[in-house]
Amino acid sequence: MSQNPSRLQPRLDRLNAALENGALDQVRRMLNRGLAPVDVAHLLESTPPREREVLWALVDPELQGDVLQYLNDDIQTVFLSRMDTQQLVSATERLDVDDLADLLQRLPNTVTLEVLASMEAQERQRLETVLAYPEDTAGGLMNTDALTIRPDITLDVVLRYLRRHERLPDTTDTLLVVTRDDKLIGSLPINRLLVSDPSMLVREVMDTDMVSIAAMTDESDVAKLFEKFDLVSAPVVGTDGHLLGRITIDDVVDVIRENAEHQVMSMAGLDDDEDTFAPVWRTSRRRAVWLGVNLITAFMAAAVIGLFEGTIQRVTALAVLMPIVASMGGIAGSQTLTVLIRGIALGHVSGSNVRWLLSRELIVSVLNGLLWALVIAAIAVVWFDDLTLGAIIAAAIVINLLIAALCGTLLPVALKKLDIDPALSGNVILTTVTDVIGFMAFLGLATLFYL
Amino acid sequence: MSQNPSRLQPRLDRLNAALENGALDQVRRMLNRGLAPVDVAHLLESTPPREREVLWALVDPELQGDVLQYLNDDIQTVFLSRMDTQQLVSATERLDVDDLADLLQRLPNTVTLEVLASMEAQERQRLETVLAYPEDTAGGLMNTDALTIRPDITLDVVLRYLRRHERLPDTTDTLLVVTRDDKLIGSLPINRLLVSDPSMLVREVMDTDMVSIAAMTDESDVAKLFEKFDLVSAPVVGTDGHLLGRITIDDVVDVIRENAEHQVMSMAGLDDDEDTFAPVWRTSRRRAVWLGVNLITAFMAAAVIGLFEGTIQRVTALAVLMPIVASMGGIAGSQTLTVLIRGIALGHVSGSNVRWLLSRELIVSVLNGLLWALVIAAIAVVWFDDLTLGAIIAAAIVINLLIAALCGTLLPVALKKLDIDPALSGNVILTTVTDVIGFMAFLGLATLFYL
Incomplete structure (x- = not known):
């Protein structure tokens, strides 16, 4: 049960052996069922270009989107540029809005429009909200899956509302309290919801001085806020105080990692998106x-x-x-x-x-x-x-x-x-x-x- | 309500002005009530040594521990070496176990023993658990505030158990399921607890293949696990599978930041703990x-x-x-x-x-x-x-x-x-x-x- 990064290595070795022996069916099975998408991405990043092409062709089309989001920008761009709209749509339909937005920003405009056109209205609208902001701002980093509640209901109603969900969005540590016209007025940490008297009103329990982040805030400032206040998630608001979405710590960790890499790489005149196995x-x-x-x-x-x-x-x-x-x-x-x-x-x-x-x-x-x-x-x-x-x-x-x-x-x-x-x-x-x-x-x- | 790192600057400027004018009472007030401990630490780190001494003397003794934990190692060591045991005890009594352990590891052994002797038995035991592991391992990084539950109770009982708390430990996204002798057998994400039928048993709902981290795992491998699985917290176990504590994402973010700094600094033969204003x-x-x-x-x-x-x-x-x-x-x-x-x-x-x-x-x-x-x-x-x-x-x-x-x-x-x-x-x-x-x-x- 105890996990360790090195546990992956034996499976990768077996996969490499299968690849060398030309046992492609076996490789395909391992890629699509034996490994998590993040591990497949890691494997692709650790492989020279020719073998990488072979491996990528063996990944099931509907898994490709999941894998793509974990690949570095260099490799993403190569793979994306070769997919047609239909492949793109099927590869990306299960992605989070922020990850999808990141991918789309690397595509030619015409392709982006086609992908948008193929989406459902609600999903498209969410995506357009994120695409409206540069990739390196809070707006570009946010997701649109925030759970919102109204201030004048009891905690008991909130608990029943939550129970109606099949599952809550990943990394939900806070419910956001908004007015009828979606202005953010407070936040209700789930951990406070759990210890408070269910008959109280959201308004009585909520935080009103929580951290909220302006959509145009630079991503490195977002990271500083997360570090300073030990945040797990934070709401993103527009200039008028309307709730636009939320940023979660996993995306912030990526920002911190990328900024750190950027400094080391640029000191040698290199790009931090550089593929280790670039041709x-x-x-x-x-x-x-x-x-x-x-x-x-x-x-x-x-x-x-x-x-x-x-x-x-x-x-x-x-x-x-x-x-x-x-x-x-x-x-x-x-x-x-x-x-x-x-x-x-x-x-x-x-x-x-x-x-x-x-x-x-x-x-x-x-x-x-x-x-x-x-x-x-x-x-x-x-x-x-x-x-x-x-x-x-x-x-x-x-x-x-x-x-x-x-x-x-x-x-x-x-x-x-x-x-x-x-x-x-x-x-x-x-x-x-x-x-x-x-x-x-x-x-x-x-x-x-x-x- | 919208937060921004730059909002701190005007307050720091006013404080610097007061310091230059010798209005020490005003400075003291601003330090102890106007600023969060993390901001006081940032201020101290941004100040040349002589003014830093003046500022530090103005921080209330019971706030010093809170501030200390945010200071970089270089400055911590200087301040710690000058405190006597009594001051140390009063400065550190409100700290989390992992932060306290980090501080104690920078003190001479005799002082550490004195501080340990002055603590309550339960607190001391927790601290000793953490101190038993090197600072750069999962064991040294963990906190001992995990909420644990038994597998054979209903979720309704869990909810009532939680409600008995005044507040839950920070960054609690998961309850850890342990046997009577504290063996870790599963985890119950709070978000799953919220959407599940309260009459079900913990055993039926819990995750059994959650990530758990061996106590001697190197901290950079811990960071990789958190990044790979988008974790917010993870349990730490001993070689026998007993639960020792848990690691939270805020500490992992610090590890990532420090490792990144280490690489940049060591390329110039510098120490990543280096105080910007070292004498x-x-x-x-x-x-x-x-x-x-x-x-x-x-x-x-x-x-x-x-x-x-x-x-x-x-x-x-x-x-x-x-x-x-x-x-x-x-x-x-x-x-x-x-x-x-x-x-x-x-x-x-x-x-x-x-x-x-x-x-x-x-x-x-x-x-x-x-x-x-x-x-x-x-x-x-x-x-x-x-x-x-x-x-x-x-x-x-x-x-x-x-x-x-x-x-x-x-x-x-x-x-x-x-x-x-x-x-x-x-x-x-x-x-x-x-x-x-x-x-x-x-x-x-x-x-x-x-x-």
């Missing part, structure tokens, strides 16, 4: 762009070195040591940058304390700059038997670490103000600065002293 | 270590360059261009590394598909290597009017990108096997390899062709 051609194209961006910064650093070719020719030790100056600056700067990016994301960093952070980073860079400058200078002096060289590299290290601290602190703040994602571009810009300044300081000082 | 001295010491590690790798690269001083003296253009070779390798390698680390974390990468990934990465590196080798060679030829130089740098780029792909794929797989965190050490090792190979290939080929 060669797509991978090459995407990566080429990032290499190109970095090549520009590398040529800028090279141009700086180019200014000092004469000096290098006279003192080749400079060429040996110069990457150390650039590298220490880059590492120190990326530490500052990372702390600042996290601080901004957590809401710790505001106008009033940036100055404190900047002075701390500058002091830290002086302390660490002096420490490592001494170490590096000592090694350089011993290595090349040249005191001047030691003094020059020490000075260059301190200068570059100071610039790294300055840039690492102010750059993310500035990027944030300009609404540019600091995780994506911060490190590239920072490294350019520490490379250019590092080579400039080291080779420039050397030119002064040696020529 | 100069602590910050310098921690950062110095990472700079030292990177210095070793920088000197290794320098040593490689040192082997070719003679060549550089004859062709200084090599010094100008060599950082480009190293940098392109580093960027390409970190892309591969990031994709692999994520693939491993998501469970996509297993023995059988590493070979596919490796060949894709190698092909991609050849394609991108050829593309950018041509571009770089063209620029080099025009810049230095030297065809040989173009050929040499083109070859070096292709070689380094191949090595980057090889290392970026196999390194995280190997580190994972050795149980070393690839996020922390992966990039350092990779960059060392691409620097060393980059310089070696470029300068080595140059030595062959020019000397």
Whole structure:
């Protein structure tokens, strides 16, 4: 009875073996009856493209929608683009409105309209409510399955109303109290319903200061609210206070996971929707762009070195040591940058304390700059038997670490103000600065002293 | 009624103004009545050390425990280390068992024992259950407030039993069905209780294949289970199947958030518990270590360059261009590394598909290597009017990108096997390899062709 993620592995291994042996009937059986849709999705995500195609063709059409919603965007898009409207309709008819909305947003407009046209009026209307909001807002994240009640009935009536249901919507921890024209005026946690006197009125028991979320709220702010108030679900309201739907914690967990992945992936110039097994051609194209961006910064650093070719020719030790100056600056700067990016994301960093952070980073860079400058200078002096060289590299290290601290602190703040994602571009810009300044300081000082 | 994280800011601004004006009584009032404990914690985390001390002293002692549990580990440790047992007991008496256990694990053993001795027997026993497990396991994450019922009573009895409570534990979505000797045999979702016939027995309605989590399960596996099954809470059982407690989604969300932060922070050699406003001295010491590690790798690269001083003296253009070779390798390698680390974390990468990934990465590196080798060679030829130089740098780029792909794929797989965190050490090792190979290939080929 005890569940463990590793229990899946033996079944996947058996499935892979069956696939390799070409026992497709067996594979089909395992896919459609042996595994939950979320596991089938995981299996597809863990499979190189060619085998993935074979597996996908073996999934029953009416299960494909269930599986699709768990796949990452990259793979979803590939599969969706190949289905015709009829297949789409049959694959998606059992999905929740929010999941269906997410899928539809990846389709061409004409296909979306066809799918909408094939739906029942009520279902279509619900879907259109969700589709009216961008995918990354509370409105795009919400579901329309909220249970609503009126304020002037007794809890006993509520209990009887609930009992009329076959089952309650997943993750229902709260009933939403609305007026006759659907204005949200309160919430009744199910756990309070269970411990209260059944003869009381909803109005007497309900929460009126519950968290409610405006439909245009950004999804990362939605996640912050859920975390702060330990929410399991929350109602979404329009600008006029009308109830539009509700967001549940499982969708918020996905948001948190995706945002976290986004930061890690974008630091390497990658897309967080990226399929681990994306084919060669797509991978090459995407990566080429990032290499190109970095090549520009590398040529800028090279141009700086180019200014000092004469000096290098006279003192080749400079060429040996110069990457150390650039590298220490880059590492120190990326530490500052990372702390600042996290601080901004957590809401710790505001106008009033940036100055404190900047002075701390500058002091830290002086302390660490002096420490490592001494170490590096000592090694350089011993290595090349040249005191001047030691003094020059020490000075260059301190200068570059100071610039790294300055840039690492102010750059993310500035990027944030300009609404540019600091995780994506911060490190590239920072490294350019520490490379250019590092080579400039080291080779420039050397030119002064040696020529 | 609509909540928004930005609503907090005006209150924080007023509080900061009061603090600057020295209106401490007003600050005290705002801290203890105007703000929720989670907001006070956020305020403390957003404040430099000196003001933080002033603010903390103004928080009422009986509120301090509530605030402490929301603070990050770094700050918690500082505050906890200064409280005496009496203060600790009064600050922590209103905490949940899991939060209390987390706090106690940061205290010296003698203090923990004193706090335990001051507790009531039942409470102490619960706490000891949680303390028996490492903090990062299901056992350390669980709470002991699960509501349990017996299988052979009717739902009507269950409903009456619930009504006897003043309130139910937070995030109770399920009642756990246990035998007389506390063996977990099923679960009864509250939402099923509400829609079922009250005359039925628990045994007839309960789930017997619910997810239950072994106490020693790693917290990141717990998170995977919650995500996979969209759980709100889950029971934790001992090896003998006895119910020990339950984990709720709010604690799992914290785990997900912390794991995500861990990856980003450790890539810069930082600790995810790091206080954004850590004082100069602590910050310098921690950062110095990472700079030292990177210095070793920088000197290794320098040593490689040192082997070719003679060549550089004859062709200084090599010094100008060599950082480009190293940098392109580093960027390409970190892309591969990031994709692999994520693939491993998501469970996509297993023995059988590493070979596919490796060949894709190698092909991609050849394609991108050829593309950018041509571009770089063209620029080099025009810049230095030297065809040989173009050929040499083109070859070096292709070689380094191949090595980057090889290392970026196999390194995280190997580190994972050795149980070393690839996020922390992966990039350092990779960059060392691409620097060393980059310089070696470029300068080595140059030595062959020019000397």
